[in-house]
Amino acid sequence: MKIPDDVRKDIPxxxxxxxxxxxxxxxxPKPVIEAMDDYYLRYRANVHRGVHRLSQMATHRYEESRKAVADFINARFEEVVFTKNTxxxxxLVALGVEHLFRPGDKIVTTPYEHHSDLLPWQRLARMKGLKLEFIEGDNEGNLDLSDAERKIKDAKLVAVQHVSNALGVVHEVEEIGKIAKEEGAIFxxxxxxxxxxxxxxxxKLHADxxxxxxxxxxMGPTGIGVLYINEELFDTFEPPLIGGGTIEDVDLNSYKLAEPPERFEAGTPNIGGAIGLAEGIRYIERIGVDRIERQERKLVKRTVGGLEELEIPWYGPRNLKKHAGVVSFNVPPLHPHDVAAVLDERNIMVRSGHHCALPVMKKLGINGTVRASFHVYNSLEEVETFLGVLEELAKRLRG
Ligand SMILES: Cc1ncc(COP(=O)(O)O)c(C=O)c1O
Structure with missing residues (x-):
């Protein structure tokens, strides 16, 4: 498959x-849309409940999808739980481990987390009287690993993002996971x-x-997400949602939970979504994740190079080996939304604002950024067009 030309043919x-x-x-990608259509057109039925043919087929495809996800992240089949999103x-993690905490216990995270990986820990800390500590880092998003070692001592749980959606920095999750495991913390x-x-x-990441x-x-649909749960925690992790599908036996006053993964999936799941997600993963495997990464890094290199030439300030690590396919920048004195609107007029879709990472914006002393983020189907020609629009804009602003 030629990158990005052949991929682009598949992507509306x-x-x-x-x-x-x-x-x-x-x-x-079209194969993802087709796989979901196939479910809705040919075997639309619920999973796990029916003896009839359509239900059997839906169950088979749903569980096959779980297997595809598990293989993709090197997990076991039982360790993959379908959810709505990250x-x-x-x-769910915060709710399911809550009973393990005593007042004074410590949770460690970073100042760069998306709100979705910050608020659940803040709430847990507030409810249970816990200490919440943050690994030190600089304005590029680089974490201080010796501070990580210090802070993680005696921590009960450590939560870290792999890649920052605001700065594009790739964090050393493998190293941090190793420290967390040595300290007996949940990672x-x-x-x-x-x-x-x-x-x-x-x-490899030592993830729990x-x-x-x-x-x-x-590249799957919205409304489907994954929670990997290390099998060693199956009995410690209290399923936050229970009911239909999660049990082996029920009496009026008690229940016995089913084995994982059923135990962790209450109610009818997003069947078409899981099937679409697995097809997205197969699509990515056909391209090769290493080639995807290489293409994105090429685009980042040209983008930040172009921004430098235009003297447009950008954020995130200067060490491009640590920079994933996300570039945040600003065109002062314009507000990020105004820059995004100018780009939209020229048919270029970027994000602007705080990116659900307000503490990052506060750390940098800015109200937001414009963010260009890539996938394998983006091309260098597109980056050139984008830089061309920014050049025009910068010239106009500088008179
Ligand atoms: C690092 C990170 N964590 C969590 C999320 C939340 O993802 P979702 O909105 O799919 O739940 C995002 C979304 O942008 C993200 O970038």
Missing amino acids: LTGEVIYFDNTATSLT SESLN VVDAAQSVGHMEVDVR FLAFSGHKGP
Whole structure:
């Protein structure tokens, strides 16, 4: 498959707009749309409940999808739980480990987290009287690993994002996971911006829990997400949602939970979504995740090079080896939304604002950024067009 030309043929909208908002959500390849259509057109039925043919077929495809996800992140089949999105997955973790905490226990995270990997820990800390500490880092998003070592001592839980959606920095999750494990802490990884863009191996990362969304890197639909749960925690993790599908036996006053993963999936799941997500993963595997990463890095290199030439301030690590396919910048004195509106007029879709990472914006002393974020179907020509519009804008502003 030629990158990006052959991929672009499969992705609706690529010829019509320049889509640089992949951090928010990515475009959907035709095979993903077709797999979901196939479910709705040919075997639309509920899973796990029916003896009839359609239900059997839906169950088979749903569980096959779980297997595809598990293999993709090097997890076991039982360790993959389908959720709605990353936010739900992380909230479920916080609720399911709550009973393990005593007042004074410590949770460690970073100042760069998306609100979805911050608020659940803030609330847990408030409810249980816990200490919440943050690993020190600089304005580029680089974490101080010796501070990580100090802070993680005696921590009960450590939660870190793999890639920052605001700064594009790739954090050293493997190293931090190792420290967390040595200290006996539960290690949670927010992989919303890494899965589908780079290799993610739950075992290499020492993850106890890992969360991601189907609609971002994996090119699946919205409304489907994943929570990986390390099998060693199956009996400690209290399923926050129970009811239909989660039990082996029920009496009026008691219940016995089913084995994982059923135990952790209450009610009818997003069947078409899971099937679409698995198809997205297969699509990515056909391209090769290493090639996706290389293409995005090429685009980042040209983008930040172009911004430098135009003297447009950009954020995130100067060490491009640590920079994933997300570039945040500003065109002062314009507000980020105004820059995004100018780009939209020229058919270029970018995100602007605080990117659900207000503490990052406060740390940098800014009210927001403009963010261009890439996937494998974006091209260098698109980056040149984008830089051309910024050049015109910068010239106009400087008179
Ligand atoms: C790092 C990170 N974590 C969590 C999320 C939340 O993802 P979702 O909105 O799919 O729940 C995002 C979304 O942008 C993100 O970038």
